[in-house]
Amino acid sequence: EAGVAQSPRYKIIEKRQSVAFWCNPISGHATLYWYQQILGQGPKLLIQFQNNGVVDDSQLPKDRFSAERLKGVDSTLKIQPAKLEDSAVYLCASSTSRGWETQYFGPGTRLLVL
Amino acid sequence: KQEVTQIPAALSVPEGENLVLNCSFTDSAIYNLQWFRQDPGKGLTSLLLIQSSQREQTSGRLNASLDKSSGRSTLYIAASQPGDSATYLCAVDGTASKLTFGTGTRLQVTL
Numbered sequence: 001e002a003g004v005a006q007s008p009r010y011k012i013i014e015k016r017q018s019v020a021f022w023c024n025p026i027s028g029h030a031t032l033y034w035y036q037q038i039l040g041q042g043p044k045l046l047i048q049f050q051n052n053g054v055v056d057d058s059q060l061p062k063d064r065f066s067a068e069r070l071k072g073v074d075s076t077l078k079i080q081p082a083k084l085e086d087s088a089v090y091l092c093a094s095s096t097s098r099g100w101e102t103q104y105f106g107p108g109t110r111l112l113v114l
Numbered sequence: 115k116q117e118v119t120q121i122p123a124a125l126s127v128p129e130g131e132n133l134v135l136n137c138s139f140t141d142s143a144i145y146n147l148q149w150f151r152q153d154p155g156k157g158l159t160s161l162l163l164i165q166s167s168q169r170e171q172t173s174g175r176l177n178a179s180l181d182k183s184s185g186r187s188t189l190y191i192a193a194s195q196p197g198d199s200a201t202y203l204c205a206v207d208g209t210a211s212k213l214t215f216g217t218g219t220r221l222q223v224t225l
Contacts, residue, residue, distance in 0.1 A: 004157070040217065041217055042118070042203055042205070042215030042216050042217050042218055043158070043203075043213075043215050044215070045212060045213065045214075048212065056212060091157055091158070093157075093158075101163075102148060102160040102163050103160070103213065104160070105150075105157035105158040105159070106157050107155075107156055107157045108156070108157050110155075
């Protein structure tokens with residue numbers, strides 16, 4: 001079974017620029033998550049989708065971050081404009097709709113904002 | 115607000131030693147607790163998932179325990195190997211599959 005795919009793997013941008021990340025979850029997984037992991041910290045949930053609807057985006061900085069999951073499969077996370085403090089690894093994860101099963105993580109996108 | 119703490123932050127042990135990683139959480143109303151492994155530059159791999167009604171889970175050389183009432187979990191690694199070197203993350207699921215992670219324990223197993 002193919003895992004969670006993410007691209008790009010690395011991105012370097014200057015502050016105030018925009019950037020987008022893409023995630024393709026495991027086939028059949030209804031739930032998709034985006035996490036932000038700052039160096040030395042654990043991942044922090046940014047947004048959770050159930051199919052193409054948002055379940056939780058309480059920790060998403062909505063003034064600059066946006067995310068969508070069209071057709072309930074792939075998802076994109078966008079930052080516009082980026083700030084220095086957005087430098088982090090952005091992890092995508094997916095799981096079945098049943099809440100007691102584990103989440104499967106992609107390799108992440110490492111973002112550096114200069 | 116759920117807070118998850120992991121101690122120690124870093125640990126170095128010689129190969130073959132048994133070791134224990136600790137995780138504590140502030141809100142005992144959880145659905146489950148998971149231990150993940152993270153290798154440098156890679157995503158997270160789930161190691162063990164303990165449901166709130168369970169006391170422990172075992173997989174190979176790994177054993178995780180859960181004491182929900184005291185807000186504690188431990189991950190026991192037997193006969194450590196250099197390949198076990200990684201960061202180990204504890205995460206609690208409080209509601210609707212929302213995980214709250216600790217900051218992790220960075221483990222190095224030396225030859």
